[in-house]
Structure formats: structure tokens, C-alpha cells
Amino acid sequence: xxxxxxxxxxxxxxxxIHIGHGLLEDGALITGHIRGRHVLIVSxxxxxxxxxxxxxxxxxxxxxxxxxxxQVIAAxxxxxxxxxxxxxxxxxxxxxxxxxxxxxxxxxxVVGDLAGFAAACWMRGIDCVxxxxxLLAMVDSSVGGKTAVDLPQGKNLVGAFHPPRAVIADTAxxxxxxxxxxxxxLAEVIKYAALGDLRFGQWLAQExxxxxxxxxxxxxxxxxxxxxxxxxxxxxxxxxxxxxxxxNLGHTFGHAIETAQGYAAPxxxxxxxxxxxxxxxxxxxxxxAALGMAxxxxxxxxxxxxRSFELPTQIPAGLTAQTLLAHMRLxxxxxxxxxxxxxxxxxxxxxxxxxxxEQAVLAVLRQP
Numbered sequence: 001x002x003x004x005x006x007x008x009x010x011x012x013x014x015x016x017i018h019i020g021h022g023l024l025e026d027g028a029l030i031t032g033h034i035r036g037r038h039v040l041i042v043s044x045x046x047x048x049x050x051x052x053x054x055x056x057x058x059x060x061x062x063x064x065x066x067x068x069x070x071q072v073i074a075a076x077x078x079x080x081x082x083x084x085x086x087x088x089x090x091x092x093x094x095x096x097x098x099x100x101x102x103x104x105x106x107x108x109x110v111v112g113d114l115a116g117f118a119a120a121c122w123m124r125g126i127d128c129v130x131x132x133x134x135l136l137a138m139v140d141s142s143v144g145g146k147t148a149v150d151l152p153q154g155k156n157l158v159g160a161f162h163p164p165r166a167v168i169a170d171t172a173x174x175x176x177x178x179x180x181x182x183x184x185x186l187a188e189v190i191k192y193a194a195l196g197d198l199r200f201g202q203w204l205a206q207e208x209x210x211x212x213x214x215x216x217x218x219x220x221x222x223x224x225x226x227x228x229x230x231x232x233x234x235x236x237x238x239x240x241x242x243x244x245x246x247x248n249l250g251h252t253f254g255h256a257i258e259t260a261q262g263y264a265a266p267x268x269x270x271x272x273x274x275x276x277x278x279x280x281x282x283x284x285x286x287x288x289a290a291l292g293m294a295x296x297x298x299x300x301x302x303x304x305x306x307r308s309f310e311l312p313t314q315i316p317a318g319l320t321a322q323t324l325l326a327h328m329r330l331x332x333x334x335x336x337x338x339x340x341x342x343x344x345x346x347x348x349x350x351x352x353x354x355x356x357x358e359q360a361v362l363a364v365l366r367q368p
Contacts, residue, residue: 005220007227009143010235013163017143017227021216023170024051024131027058031066033129033166034059036100039068040091042115043106044075047133050176051106055131069095073114077263077273080110080150082158088118102127102165108134108181109141109273113159116147120162127165133173135185135219136274139192139226142167144234144247150263154330155255161239171220179212184274186211186309187281189222192229194281194302195249198348200225201305208308245333246350249342250281256327260319271316278311287356287364288343298347314368321365325358 004020023029039059043052048070056068071091073079092101105115105128112130119128130142148159174182186204189211193201203225204211210218230247237244254276261270271279285299303313315324333340339356 005224007224007231009163009231011163011238013145013238015164015166017167017169017231019138019169019171019220019223019227021170021172021220023168024055024173025058025170027062030055030104030129030131030168031059031062033127034063034066034102035127036098036102037065037067038095038097038101039066039104040071040088040095040097040101041068041104041106042071042073042088042091042111042118044073044079044108044111046075047107047111048072051133051173055104055106067095073111075107075110076268077110077150077258080114080148080263082149082151084114085118085149088114089122092118092122097122097126099123099126102129104129104131105142106131106133107137108132109137112137112142113146113148113156116145116162116164117149117159120147120160125162128162130164130167132167132169134177135174135182135223136188137185138169138171138223139185140188140230140247142169143227143230144244145238146240154259154327155263156332157330163238169223171216171223174214174216174219177214181272181274182214183212183310184272184278186222187274187278187306187311189226190305190309190311191247191249191277191281192226194285194344194347195246195342195350196229196348200229201348205305205308212309243352245340245352246342248333249344249350250277250279250284252280252328252331252333252339252341253283253324254278254280255331256324257315257319259327260323261316271312275312278306279313279315282306282313283315283364284341284343286367287341287361288345290360290364291343291357293343293353294345298344301347315365321362324365325362328361
């Protein structure tokens, strides 16, 4: 293992994010966050064959008395459903999980959201340790305690805030990540630059070859910087009553695209989350320019950065502006039936804008 980087998320329920190469091999680190005897490992059918058997063995080597259950779901956003939530709950019941039980979320954002939501609900809340295996999950969904499942009407409409007991991000798992998934995760990394740190954006542009090549050190630095950005905001606004909404830059547009396409499954041509967010960020930048809040030059700079990371920047064919707007109206950030979007005044200066004119949104959605 290389040196471990740590980021602390402060607040009422503080926890530590551990970032390093080979951390899934550190049974002592993981079991150090397990209070009781009952452990449920939740994973998906792409990640589980790679890591679950060895993880189980290392846990038992450290704590032979552990009673370990497993729940494996199909990979992909299409599995983040109430039906799979019920299956995880049934697995906890079958395990006889008590109030000091722990759910280990071994996988990407779908697994993390689903497992975290089940942990939030079982006996009104048990521990969850996030073991993210995708870049997107390491820099975004595993941090902050947002848990949820999707409905046909929209993403993440049923969920709870439930901070993890710890996050353990093993960067060695990124070596098995398909290039498309790596690029999608980098979209969320770019988000942190776009919403609040121009210098971080300049660093990303400089380190682009190393990041796209999967260089372990460059990725570890990007993950740590992203987590530090998010941790600062989450500590000040854990329940997203104010500035935490900034972390959703591009997400209202992106979620609308994902919902309109139908959630992506392995092998599907539909956009995966990070790709949709990349397009969403650019749409937010274009809308900011259309509203006179920012210059088109900043949107052009963002588009150039996204393209340099081989990320999509155009709405997929077949999705109408009216359809996307209808899905945007269901976004959780909206208030009193009015669109509330995250826009910007310049690259690195995001802001929350209530009551955004729908006609202006439609005009941006219709741009080629």
C-alpha cells in the first residue's frame, strides 16, 4: 500500500475518508469501523467477483466472530430500485442484523446509494461503511450521506440523509475501471473546479494525460482535492438547506437526460451519470450566458475542458426540450413549483438561482 490520504468531514456526525492504493486489503482498517457482529456486504455482479471473496476473507481473519451476509445486484443505474432496496432489507432481516450491525457498500454509486438507504432505514438507522470502487463514487456519491433509489418519474426521489461511518477509497480498484467509467468520474471531478476553484481546473487541464491514463498518484490527488471541496460544503450544510445545492451543478439537466433516456444498464448506449452531468454542466453554463449572468467565453472554456477529457457535450438525439423540461420540474431542488437551478457568474463561481425562466431553459435545450 502507498501512503493513505485522509479527509475529515466535520459536523454532527463526523467521519473520515481514507484514500490510498490497496486499502481493501487492509482488513484491520475496515473492521475498525465495524461495531457489532453482523455485516452485510452489498455489491453488484461486476464488482463482486473481483473483490467480495477476498474482502470477506480479510474481515474474518481480523474478526472470526463476524456473521457476514451478501447481497449482489445487477450492475447499472437500472438496479437502483425499490425492489432491490427491499431485497437488501430482506437480507438484513435474514442475517438477524441488530442495531450495531454494519452495511458495507462495495461498488459504485448505485450500490452506495442503495446500501446506504437500506442502512438508513433498518431499525431506523445502522452503520454504513462506503467502499467505493468507481471514481465517480469516490469523489461524489460515497461522501456526504445522501442515499436514495430511483423511480420511473425521476432519479433519487426516495431516500434519506445518512452519513457513513467511514469512506474507504481503494484507488487500486480504478485499474479495473472501463475507460468510459473513468472519464465519467472525471466529469464529477471537473464539477468541483467549475463550481468553485479555477486553479483546480487549470491543474486538471495540466494533468489530463495522466488522469486519462489512470495514473494512480494523479487520481489520488484529484480524489483528495474533490473530497476536500465537498467535505467543506457538507459540514456547513449537511441536509442541503442552502449552499450544498451548489454540488448539484449540472445535475438537474443531467438527471433529466438520464430519466428521459431510461436509466443506463451495462452495454446500453444510454448516457451514464457522469456523461449526463458533463452535458448538464455545459447547459447550465450556456443558460448562465443566455441570462446575462456570465460570458459565453466561460462556457466555451468549460466545453473545451470537457471535450479534452473525451466527455460528451451535446444532448443525445431524440430527446425533446419539452420532455427534458418536464423531468426538470420534478427536481428536488425546486421550490413552490418553480425551477431552482445551479448556474454561475464565471468559471469557478457557481450560485443558486431561484425561479429560473422556463422559456430561457427551453431555448438553451433547443440549441444544436
